[in-house]
Amino acid sequence: MQLRPSFLKATLAVVRKDLSAEFRSRELLSAMLVFSMLVILIFNFALELEPATRKEVSAGVLWTTFAFAGTLGLNRSMAVEKDRGCLDGLLLAPVDRSAIYFGKVISNLAFMFIVEIIVLPIYSMLYGINLFNPGLLLVILLGSIGYIGVGTLLASMAVQARTREVLLPILLFPIVIPVLLSAVKASSGFLTGAPMTEIMPPLNLLIVYNLIFLAIAFMTFDQVVEE
Amino acid sequence: MIEVKKLVKRFGMKAVLRGLDFNVQPGEFVALLGPNGAGKTTFLRILASLSRPSLGDVNVAGYRLPNQAAQVRARLGVVSHLPLLYADLTAEENLDFYARMYGIPDAPSRMTEVLQMVGLEARRRDLVRTFSRGMQQRLAIGRAVLHDPEVMLFDEPYTGLDQDASSMLDEVLKSVAAQGRTVVMTSHDLARSEDLATRFDVLSRGVIVASASRESLGNANLLTFYKQALAA
Known part of the structure; x- marks a missing residue:
């Protein structure tokens, strides 16, 4: 029985497995959500902002929340694979290993989007700002893809180390600075009603960054996970 | 070989x-x-x-x-001292996942065959986290032979x-x-x-x-x- 599944089938198998396991345990999502709520509340009380300045700082607070919650999710997502040797089980499958990477990216993105969908209305209520702006939602989509794309690759690398919880943010944050800066700038532009000529450069940077880093991850994942 | x-x-x-x-x-x-x-x-x-x-x-x-x-x-089939199984999935879901990763045709009947071989047919819908160490190791062998290596x-x-x-x-x-x-x-x-x-x-x-x-x-x-x- 020497058959090999297609790239797409292998990717979907990883996504399906991750979603089934998470919707049963809810360990990762609950940790990300509780953490996000705490960050939003702390910022809300700490800043005590005037209504006029809330729009200006909202982009920064939002992306700080997403970045920290995302790191928590990425660490947990790979720890589940490592703890019982499941990462070896994945790597033993006769599939293109980048299918495993894309499967993990899609499931991590799904968890990130779930957190964002819950955080946005709560943030809107607490800060009195309407965040349901199509432009802002596009930035959140692009920024999340960039963050999770790089984060999944680095989490696969960090998971081999004993100090993985500490190692991931140390590796990840310097590399995703362009994503976070562009996302904050573009989000802020949409929230404050800046002209498109100001918003387009960071938006374009996000798109280019995503393409470059997803291509790099596609080419290097095999080497990253192998000893 | x-x-x-x-x-x-x-x-x-x-x-x-x-x-x-x-x-x-x-x-x-x-x-x-x-x-x-x-x-x-x-x-x-x-x-x-x-x-x-x-x-x-x-x-x-x-x-x-x-x-x-x-x-x-x-x-190749590999069994180590770690089970290489997901604790939050059932025995059946674990085998189903690996069957998809190996592109096994007619996976349900192969899974039943393997579960019978390792004596876990009656526990197929139970979460792996509820299994004893011995049962997990038997299921790990089932996972490893699933694609008939x-x-x-x-x-x-x-x-x-x-x-x-x-x-x-x-x-x-x-x-x-x-x-x-x-x-x-x-x-x-x-x-x-x-x-x-x-x-x-x-x-x-x-x-x-x-x-x-x-x-x-x-x-x-x-x-x-x-x-x-x-x-x-």
Whole structure:
């Protein structure tokens, strides 16, 4: 029985497995959500902002929340694979290993989007700002893809180390600075009603960054996970 | 079925395998014995394509590593002391996931066949986290044989098992070997290795220092052979 599944089938198998396991345990999502709520509340009380300045700082607070919650999710997502040797089980499958990477990216993105969908209305209520702006939602989509794309690759690398919880943010944050800066700038532009000529450069940077880093991850994942 | 020539594996400056030669014929059951740190697990991880050799030739089931790793992986089943199973999925969901990753046709009937073989058919819808260590190890063997591999690698499969679970695992291992598969198993348990294997190789300081078939061993004690091999 020497058959090999297609790239797409292998990717979907990883996504399906991750979603089934998470919707049963809810360990990762609950940790990300509780953490996000705490960050939003702390910022809300700490800043005590005037209504006029809330729009200006909202982009920064939002992306700080997403970045920290995302790191928590990425660490947990790979720890589940490592703890019982499941990462070896994945790597033993006769599939293109980048299918495993894309499967993990899609499931991590799904968890990130779930957190964002819950955080946005709560943030809107607490800060009195309407965040349901199509432009802002596009930035959140692009920024999340960039963050999770790089984060999944680095989490696969960090998971081999004993100090993985500490190692991931140390590796990840310097590399995703362009994503976070562009996302904050573009989000802020949409929230404050800046002209498109100001918003387009960071938006374009996000798109280019995503393409470059997803291509790099596609080419290097095999080497990253192998000893 | 397995041909290894002058295999070297280094981690930084430290050489764990130092020019190892190893051959296994189809259908052989080789017990790879050796003290802690001899390089047994490193060697098995290279055969499983989980680690790259630093130097040397490695061929498994007619395919060369690391270049033809995907072809090797399709013909290989691996069981280690870790179960390689997801605790938050049921036994059936775990097997279904691996069936998808190996592109197994008619997966439901193959899964039933495998679950019956490892004696877990009645627990197929239970979460793996509710299984005892022995049951998890039996399911791990089911996962490893799901795609009907030609070569099986067992890395210390008895670790953490009690007497009953070990005896049950013996039966499963015997049935796996009886199906004509080529098996390489590392173990510290000489008595169990003696019971199962057709050949015994001793790995020490990164090379095979002695090899004996069950026939050539005759009435001699495996422990004596092992001690002499390490002392030489």
